[in-house]
Amino acid sequence: MDRRGNDAPAIGIDLGTTYSCVAVWKHDHIQIIPNDQGNRTTPSCVAFSDAERLIGDGAKNQVAMNPANTIFDAKRLIGRRFSDSKVQDDIKLWPFRVIQGPADTPKIVVSYKGEEKELSAEEVSSMILGKMKETAEAYLGKVVKDAVITVPAYFNDSQRQATKDAGAIAGLNVIRIINEPTAAAIAYGLDNKSDITCKITVLVFDLGGGTFDVSLLTIAKGGTIEVKAVAGDTHLGGEDFDSRMVDHCAWEFKRRWNKDLTGNKRALGRLRCACEKAKRILSCSIQTSIEIDGLHEGIDFSMKFSRAKFEELNMSYFDKCIATVNACLSDAKMKKSCVNEVILVGGSTRIPKVQCMLQECFERKELCKSVNPDEAVAYGAAVMASKLSGNNDKRVRDLILLDVTPLSLGQETKGEKLTVVIPRNTPVPTKKSKEFHTCHDNQSHTTISVYQGERARSKDNHLLGEYTLSGLPPAPKGITKFRNSFEIDNNGILTVTSEILSTRKRKKVTITNENGRLSKEEIERMIEDADKYKQEDQEYMKKAAAANALDDCIYDIKNMIKSMEHGERLKKMKKAVDYTTDWLDHNQAPSLDELQHMKEHLKAVCMPTF
Incomplete structure (x- = not known):
């Protein structure tokens, strides 16, 4: 691999709730990149065990056996607070444990x-991004940095x-964050x-494993894509449909045998896998x-499941x-008749009732x-x-993307009211300003609380961050004025x-949700951890290869022994094989050096017969 990585192309990653996908522009077109399993x-x-960490197919394949240490749905936690009702x-429903961390982070x-x-949701997501990288x-064959x-x-x-x-922890330089349905429209x-x-005019209907988006866009002949409006639910998708099926099966199990399986995490994990397949x-x-x-409790479970029952359970x-x-x-103030194309994106759009x-x-x-629902987002x-x-x-150079902000942005004013500065569906990048004044006599400072959402009361919206503006000139209330400018990149x-x-004093703050967001030090620590995990994974693979090589060596020698005449050499070889086999049985976690040494010792004893 070219360690310089200077000329490695930037990649596109669809970081999904249930599945992720990576693509790159190569040989004058986009190529979806298959993983090491060919998928x-x-x-x-992401799964953890006493021996190793698994990411992707390997992790999913063992979820039923190791539910408490297999993490999925990290996207449903990222950027949320532990106290969030959705969390x-x-x-x-999750078989793994989630606790309250500092500043209400999960x-x-x-x-x-x-x-x-x-682990934070950012760390888990970074592991998935690292796998895509x-x-x-x-x-x-090159080191990838930009994505x-x-x-x-x-x-x-x-x-x-x-x-x-999460991208930074994975060692990626995130050159842009773009919206999934917009990426699909680009594709x-x-x-x-x-x-x-x-x-x-196209409407992108993006129903995935854990999130749902609708975007209304226009695509011009020259390649300009302009988003007119977005709506959606960051907590709606195929996982929820699976949960309704699991609940129904658990209810049916209890009805038949009067036994509650909801406390059995392994049983629920197996049931969820079966429901997803169904x-x-x-x-x-x-x-x-x-x-x-x-x-x-040893009870076999079997039941018929019809499409009609699935639709009934999920109709809401x-x-x-x-x-x-x-x-x-x-x-968008748009009539349905003005929509030229309705584009389906996300695996859950394969459900016939949704399409109907x-x-x-x-x-x-x-x-x-015409677009692949699983790959269109990574493609874009x-x-x-x-x-x-x-x-x-030319096809790429002429592309112009005009997106919008999905939710209104504003600040709390007197009476816990949300005063909107940037309304939802405003084209971005954008900058808008509003003037405010003091609420008390001789006020020297004020707290700026920034919220995102559509509710009238500030506390009913999502708090993005707050800071103190000090140095206000003392004056009767309402006299001292200040201007707040909101800028979205x-x-x-x-x-x-x-x-x-009056004083032209300014304070500029990038709203980073400091209460819940990772600090620079935490991100740096997690980057180090990510490197450590990678090294541990590599060490594990080396040990696994050495253990396999020793097993192969024992197997080959045993086969040779079968065809040998009785004699001192045969006894010596049998003794060496028995000793090595016994050593393996009593050493559950041998080091790489020990494994290699045992193989060399075995070969040395039996070498004349090779």
Whole structure:
């Protein structure tokens, strides 16, 4: 691998709740990069054991056996507080433990190499991003540094900042954060560029494993993509559909045998895997079976599951999806008849009922399925990464992206009221200002509390951060004035500048949600930890290879012994094999040196017969 990495192209990463995907511009087109298993998407899953750490397919494959130490859904925790009601609801469903960390941050607790470790959602996400980085490096043969990472359009500022931190921990320079449905629109626009002869309006319906977004965009002939409105739910997707199925199966188990399996984490993990598999089958069949041997207390579980039952269990979620589509159109003041294309993105859009309801919503309009729902987001991210890296290909160079902020931004004013400075669906980057005045006589300072959301009362919205503006000239209330300017960059990240009008004194603060966001020191510590994990993983692989080599050596010698005549050499070889086998049985965690030494010793004893 080229360690210089200077000429490595920037990559695009779709960091998904359930699956992630990485792509790159190479040989004049976008290539989706398969992982070491040959799969084009990788489970967003990390597992820990007494021996090793697994990421991706390896982690997902052993989840039923090791549920308490297999982490998934980290995206549902990133940038959120432990006390968030959505986090509390999720904790009841997850087999792994989540505790309250400093400043109300959620911490995931796992057992690794016999020790208890507390991990932040950023750390777990960084491990998945690191896996995608390694996948790209193996494919390109170069060290990758620059990346565009996607997030749900409805992610707030804290969640965007936390995703950027996760990228930094993984050793990536995050050159841009872009919205998932916007990335999918880029993929559609590039693939259909020759067919776009005038400005068209597209609605991207992005229903994934854990998040849901609707974006209304226009795509112009020259390559300008302009987002008109976004709506969504950062806590709605295939995982929720699985949970409804799990709840139903658990209820059925209790009805039949009067036994509650909800306290059995391993049983719930096996049941969830079976339900997810059944859900996928129900997208192409009208009925399937869920069958699990010895699910709970030795009882075998088997039941028929129909597509109709699946739809009945999840209809409230499907209705919510359609209501969100209507809200997005309403925000954009757009009639359904003006939408030229409805683009499906995300694995959950394969559900027939979702497609049927969406088609009915648009008066039987044919849905666009030309983009790959699993890969379109990574594809678009890679196009943007290539553009930002200076690609001169006309298709990329002409791309202009005009996005919007998904939620209103403002500050708390007297009476716990949220005064909006930047309304939702304002095109970004943007800068808007408002003037405020003091509320008390001779006030010398004021606290600026910045919120994001649509509720009238400030406390009902998401607190992004707060700071103190001091040095206000003493005067009767209402006389001293100051101006607050809110500025959002291309990543959707906010900076607030306060200026006292009479003195021109200014205070500029990048809102980083200091109470919940990782400090620079914590990020640096996690980067060191990430390197340590990587080294440990490499050491483990070396030990595993050495152990396998010793096993192979024993096996080869045993085969030779079978064909040998009796004699002193045969006795000596049998003794050496028995000794080595016994040593392995009594040394569960031998070092690499010990394994290599035992192999060399065995070969030395038996060498004349090789």
